[in-house]
Amino acid sequence: GTGASPASSIKNAGNTWELGLIETNALLIWNNIRDRVRIRVDGGLLNGWDVVKAAVLGANEYGFGSSAMIAIGCIMARQCHMNTCPVGIASQREDLRKKFPGYPERIERYFIAVAEEVRQILASLGAKSIEQIIGRMDLIKPKGVKVPKTSKEININYLKSLYARIGSEGENPFIVELPEEDGLPDKIDEKIRKLSTSISHEPKSKNDRPESPEEDLNSKILNDCLPLIESGKKIKLKYKIINIHRSVGATLSGVIAKNWGDGVSLKKGIDINSVVIDFEGFAGQSFGAFLVRGVKFNLYGLANDYVGKALSGGHINIIPHKDGLMAVGNVAIYGGTGGYLFVRGRAGQRFAVRNSGVFSVVEGVGDHALEYMTNGVCVILGSVGKNLGAGMTGGIAFVLKEENIRKLVNQDFVIIKDIDEDIEHIIAEMLLKAHAKETGSKIAQDILKESIENNLYVIVPKEFQRYKTAFIEESIRRLKSDFDYLEYHL
Numbered sequence: 001g002t003g004a005s006p007a008s009s010i011k012n013a014g015n016t017w018e019l020g021l022i023e024t025n026a027l028l029i030w031n032n033i034r035d036r037v038r039i040r041v042d043g044g045l046l047n048g049w050d051v052v053k054a055a056v057l058g059a060n061e062y063g064f065g066s067s068a069m070i071a072i073g074c075i076m077a078r079q080c081h082m083n084t085c086p087v088g089i090a091s092q093r094e095d096l097r098k099k100f101p102g103y104p105e106r107i108e109r110y111f112i113a114v115a116e117e118v119r120q121i122l123a124s125l126g127a128k129s130i131e132q133i134i135g136r137m138d139l140i141k142p143k144g145v146k147v148p149k150t151s152k153e154i155n156i157n158y159l160k161s162l163y164a165r166i167g168s169e170g171e172n173p174f175i176v177e178l179p180e181e182d183g184l185p186d187k188i189d190e191k192i193r194k195l196s197t198s199i200s201h202e203p204k205s206k207n208d209r210p211e212s213p214e215e216d217l218n219s220k221i222l223n224d225c226l227p228l229i230e231s232g233k234k235i236k237l238k239y240k241i242i243n244i245h246r247s248v249g250a251t252l253s254g255v256i257a258k259n260w261g262d263g264v265s266l267k268k269g270i271d272i273n274s275v276v277i278d279f280e281g282f283a284g285q286s287f288g289a290f291l292v293r294g295v296k297f298n299l300y301g302l303a304n305d306y307v308g309k310a311l312s313g314g315h316i317n318i319i320p321h322k323d324g325l326m327a328v329g330n331v332a333i334y335g336g337t338g339g340y341l342f343v344r345g346r347a348g349q350r351f352a353v354r355n356s357g358v359f360s361v362v363e364g365v366g367d368h369a370l371e372y373m374t375n376g377v378c379v380i381l382g383s384v385g386k387n388l389g390a391g392m393t394g395g396i397a398f399v400l401k402e403e404n405i406r407k408l409v410n411q412d413f414v415i416i417k418d419i420d421e422d423i424e425h426i427i428a429e430m431l432l433k434a435h436a437k438e439t440g441s442k443i444a445q446d447i448l449k450e451s452i453e454n455n456l457y458v459i460v461p462k463e464f465q466r467y468k469t470a471f472i473e474e475s476i477r478r479l480k481s482d483f484d485y486l487e488y489h490l
Contacts (some may be wrong), residue, residue, distance in 0.1 A: 017043040018057060022159055025058025025135060026166035035200040048117025051130075058135045064111075071110040073102035083393050083413070083463055092374055092393040093463055135196045137163055138189035157188060164191040215244055218251040225252055225275055229260075238278040243304060246284040253292040253312065263293030263313045263338075270294035272482055273315075283307075285329075288316040291339060305329035305348070311336035311358050317438045318343040330366070333358045336376070340482075344439035349385065352378050355395065359479070361435035363443055370397055370459075377475055379431050379456075381443045389414040389459055396468065397459040398428050405457065414461050419453045423472045428452050430479045430486050437485060 021041050028034040041054045042063025051062045070076070073087050080090040088097035118130065127133050137160050145154050217239065228235045241248065252275070253262075261267020274294040283303040291297065291314025298317045307328040308316050316339070318327045327345025334350070336358035349366035352358070357375040364382025371387070374394040384399060390410040399405060399416075409416050419425055429452055436444040447455045460468055479486050 017041050018053070019159070021054065021057045021059055022137070022163050023166070026163045029195070029199055030166050048114050048119075048121055051114065051118050052121045052133070053140075055130050055134050056136050056139050058137075060134060064114075068107060068110065071106050073100060073106070081391055083391075135199075136192070138192040138196070160188045160192060164188055164195060217241065217245040217248055221248070221277065222252050222255060226255065229256070229270065229274065234273070235275045235277075237276075238280070241279040241281040241283050241287075241299070241301070243282050243284040247286040247289045248279075248283060249291045249295065249297060249314070250286070250289045253290045253295065253314065256292050256294065257312075269313070288314060291316065293339070302326075302345075303328045306331050306334060307343075307347075308333040308336055308339070308341050308358065310334070311339040311341065313338040315340045316342070318345065319439050320345050323442065328362075332362075333360060340434075342435045342438045342441075344435075344441045346382060352376070357395075359431060359475070361431050361441075361444070363441065373397075377427060377431065379428065379435070381435075381441075381447070384408050389461075392459075392461050394461060394464050394467075394471075396424075396427075396464075396472070398431075398456045399459060401455055401457055409459065414459050415465070416457050416459050419456060419458050421469075423469060423476075424458050425452055426488050427472050427475055427479075428456060428458075430476065430483075430488060433486060434479070434483055437483075 021039065024039060025034070028037055028039075038060040039058055040061035040063060041059040042065060044066070045051065045054065045062055045064050046067045054062050066074075066076070069089070072089070074089055075087055077086050079085055083091050083093060085091040085096060086099065087102075088100035089102075091097060122128075122130060122133070125133060125139060133139060140156060140160070142154055142156055146152065147154060221237070221239070224237055225235055256262070256270060257267075261269040263269030269292060271294055273296050276296045276298070279297065279299045279301070281301045283299055283301065285304045286306040286309050287299065287303045288297050288307060288311065289309040290312055291308065293313030296315040296317075298319065300319050300321065302320055302325065303318055305328075307318065308314075309331070311333050318341075320327050323344065325345045326348065327343050328347045330348035331350045331353060332343075332347050333341050333352050333355055335354045336352075336356065338357040339359075341358060341360040341362075343360075343362040345362070346364035347362045347366070347369075349368055350371060351362065351365040351369040352360060352373055353368070353371045355370070355373040355376045355378065359377045361379040361381065363380075365380055365384050365388075367385030368387045368390065369380070369384060370378060370389045370392050372391040372393075373389075374392075376395040378395070378397040380397065380399045382400060383402060384405065386408050388399070388409045389397070390413060392410075392413050398419075399409075406416060419428065429448070432444045432448050432452070435441050436448065464471075476488055480488060
């Protein structure tokens with residue numbers, strides 16, 4: 001799953017996608033839900049023939065990974081996890097990023113060539129579009145290639161028969177032995193042709209069951225907010241929320257970004273705290289996903305996984321009714337580029353993975369926190385899991401001084417040290433004050449009363465140390481701008 005994997009693992013570990021795709025497609029047909037699912041396949045796709053092959057075996061979508069990376073300039077040095085990529089693709093080091101040789105037209109030309117090859121193969125098959133060959137395994141013919149070290153030729157009739165039997169008869173191929181007569185190629189191909197014409201491989205819709213008004217909280221929020229935003233009024237709303245409400249805030253953020261901007265691009269966006277919404281209950285997955293600048297969510301309760309996914313300048317407070325709880329699930333603020341998350345409670349595993357600019361305070365995390373983080377500031381006021389900071393190349397973090405903390409930090413990538421600079425103290429104090437103010441956190445209040453230096457370590461990526469001072473100065477200015485109750489002078 002990573003370009004840093006050994007070549008032997010990439011080539012030999014796991015199973016081929018062709019086998020998995022055949023069974024997946026057939027089992028979806030068996031359960032009569034094929035028209036509700038889009039199958040996406042990837043894993044070594046290189047050219048148009050691979051796309052056509054995947055379509056014939058039942059795939060609707062086709063993912064390109066390594067080949068696209070090579071097209072843009074990757075040389076497969078397998079150093080992605082070390083921040084030493086020689087061509088600057090998988091590195092935050094400015095000296096290496098200057099060596100990046102790629103430009104968008106390379107990717108464009110590559111995919112145009114793949115598409116042209118797909119068109120040529122489709123024409124040779126007499127198909128007008130790729131949709132016409134999805135699931136048409138009868139089009140596959142063996143080349144007559146002999147298996148190494150034997151006199152036998154490769155026989156694909158078993159795979160075709162497996163697909164036909166699962167898809168049309170519903171028999172389990174792992175229990176029922178295939179009769180000899182089922183191995184006849186013409187008979188199997190005829191079965192597959194009939195099967196392909198009798199079912200649809202193209203989903204009718206994402207979900208053919210429309211959401212009820214109670215479920216569609218996003219539309220209600222948008223309808224309540226939009227007229228008030230257009231009039232320039234400050235908005236304060238309140239809603240009940242339950243776990244069937246997913247990606248709450250994403251629709252509102254998309255409309256705001258389209259019409260007024262997200263506060264990052266050329267459009268200014270809306271003012272800070274223009275939209276403040278209180279929620280009470282248990283939020284479903286991706287609460288506050290993609291939330292843009294100017295929108296603030298206060299959740300009085302708990303939340304599932306992916307809180308603040310791709311947070312884009314918005315502000316989220318999670319305030320449970322009781323202290324010490326697991327307040328948010330796994331993978332909070334994944335890939336966030338800006339904004340704030342304050343949690344009066346613990347977060348699950350993989351907290352702030354790929355964080356690229358979010359400022360956050362939580363009161364404990366699970367394993368693999370801050371993995372691949374490149375920007376932002378995170379303060380963790382509780383116990384942490386193993387492997388904290390793996391692949392972290394930017395931003396800084398603060399963690400509680402606990403007995404085994406150094407064993408839990410991945411010190412291949414980061415250093416962990418005492419707070420020994422005034423500027424480190426200032427940024428930590430500002431975030432603790434904001435956390436205490438926004439959530440009423442007793443932990444933050446106690447540390448502020450006692451001593452920040454006695455309670456917290458600072459974590460800095462090794463390659464980021466030379467940029468640390470400038471980064472913290474800019475972060476302090478950002479906090480002063482966004483929180484009028486925080487005052488500091490550098």
